[in-house]
Amino acid sequence: MAVRAVGEAATRKQTMDFKVLSDFMHSPDFEVAAFKGVKTTFRNWNGQLRQPLIVTTPKLLVSVSPQPGFLHQTSELDTMGYDKPETKCKAYTQ
Amino acid sequence: MPRLKPAVLPFLAAALFASGTPADAYSVFVTNEKDNSITVIDSDTLEVTNTFKVGQRPRGIILSKDGKWIIVCTSDDNIVQVYDAKTHAFVKTLPSGPDPELHILHPDGKILYIANEDDNLVTAVNIETREVITEIPVGVEPEGMGISPDGKVLVNTSETTNMAHFIDTATHKTFDNILVDSRPRVAIYNKEGTQVWISSEIGGTVTVLNAADRKQIGKINFEIAGVAKEAIQPVGIRLTQDGKKAFVALGPANRVAVIDVPTLKVEKYILVGQRVWQLYLTPDDKKLFTTNGASNDVTVIDVDNLKAIKSIKAGRYPWGVVISND
Numbered sequence: 001m002a003v004r005a006v007g008e009a010a011t012r013k014q015t016m017d018f019k020v021l022s023d024f025m026h027s028p029d030f031e032v033a034a035f036k037g038v039k040t041t042f043r044n045w046n047g048q049l050r051q052p053l054i055v056t057t058p059k060l061l062v063s064v065s066p067q068p069g070f071l072h073q074t075s076e077l078d079t080m081g082y083d084k085p086e087t088k089c090k091a092y093t094q
Numbered sequence: 095m096p097r098l099k100p101a102v103l104p105f106l107a108a109a110l111f112a113s114g115t116p117a118d119a120y121s122v123f124v125t126n127e128k129d130n131s132i133t134v135i136d137s138d139t140l141e142v143t144n145t146f147k148v149g150q151r152p153r154g155i156i157l158s159k160d161g162k163w164i165i166v167c168t169s170d171d172n173i174v175q176v177y178d179a180k181t182h183a184f185v186k187t188l189p190s191g192p193d194p195e196l197h198i199l200h201p202d203g204k205i206l207y208i209a210n211e212d213d214n215l216v217t218a219v220n221i222e223t224r225e226v227i228t229e230i231p232v233g234v235e236p237e238g239m240g241i242s243p244d245g246k247v248l249v250n251t252s253e254t255t256n257m258a259h260f261i262d263t264a265t266h267k268t269f270d271n272i273l274v275d276s277r278p279r280v281a282i283y284n285k286e287g288t289q290v291w292i293s294s295e296i297g298g299t300v301t302v303l304n305a306a307d308r309k310q311i312g313k314i315n316f317e318i319a320g321v322a323k324e325a326i327q328p329v330g331i332r333l334t335q336d337g338k339k340a341f342v343a344l345g346p347a348n349r350v351a352v353i354d355v356p357t358l359k360v361e362k363y364i365l366v367g368q369r370v371w372q373l374y375l376t377p378d379d380k381k382l383f384t385t386n387g388a389s390n391d392v393t394v395i396d397v398d399n400l401k402a403i404k405s406i407k408a409g410r411y412p413w414g415v416v417i418s419n420d
Contacts, residue, residue: 039276
């Protein structure tokens, strides 16, 4: 996934410059097609990857989250995990 | 004339109407990805006339040039199957390479180009002799297949490389690769061969390229009040023969966008079934049929009035659709 993200950024920006690629990958314009038809993006406030989660038993696929009906103002993938207002992560603010 | 009992008359009238088949009754063939079957719908009565079993995971479906065969990618059988368009009897298989998804026929009607999703190849097969002519390496997860009306240029889109690969059909070599928005699914030429339309499922856009120099003419964005941007996933594209309108299936947005071709502006969104993937116009451009994978039905759109007129139950996960010429 990390390699795909770097590859995608380099293909779009046509550069090897670290800052340009890093800034682009953290911007709202960046997206990677890593989960069938769902776009995965990075949370620009803590660097986490927004991605769907497969809910399974050892033998059976049960469901894919985010669950339908849980709405969010920016991305339904942000209905999972700690969202921006709740996070205590300081990695991107220090 | 013998006198008929009044109760018989309505039946007689119905029989008369049924025998006079209108000229615009085409057969609509829908592949059901999960049911391993094809649903056949009469375009006039909008009733299901037959359902028949095919190979595993049928997806892309096209007609042979003479209209006699239905050619289906049965992805999980790693083969292409051929069925008789009239009798629905199995005719033969064609070698396809692994996981065939979408395919397109050269205008000469002989060479079939098949996108092999798992193998990053486009396979070219002679449909009469069953001979594999060549395998053309392309990007990762090839899917969309378009061919210029003169048959000289084949366009393949790769879902993971995010490119449209332009292939010279004389040499079977790629001569241009155009980066488009994420996860390109479908490529289609306009009737004149001057434009190539490419849908990007995750990018949420349709890119229109000038066929001659592969430069972008325009990009279509979609916005629907009350629908999350992530749910707008453009896949199937069809253009009317007069070149005025284009229809784009928007996946889980459950809508088909109507585009004014000269201005590339969205005119309207038509609500259809759930997760609409592919669509096809009747040869007279009067009706549009869409495959709705999550609601297991087909929506019929009246093209003149731009209104959905009926939902028809198909099998499970309707995926591809094609319509006969007569």
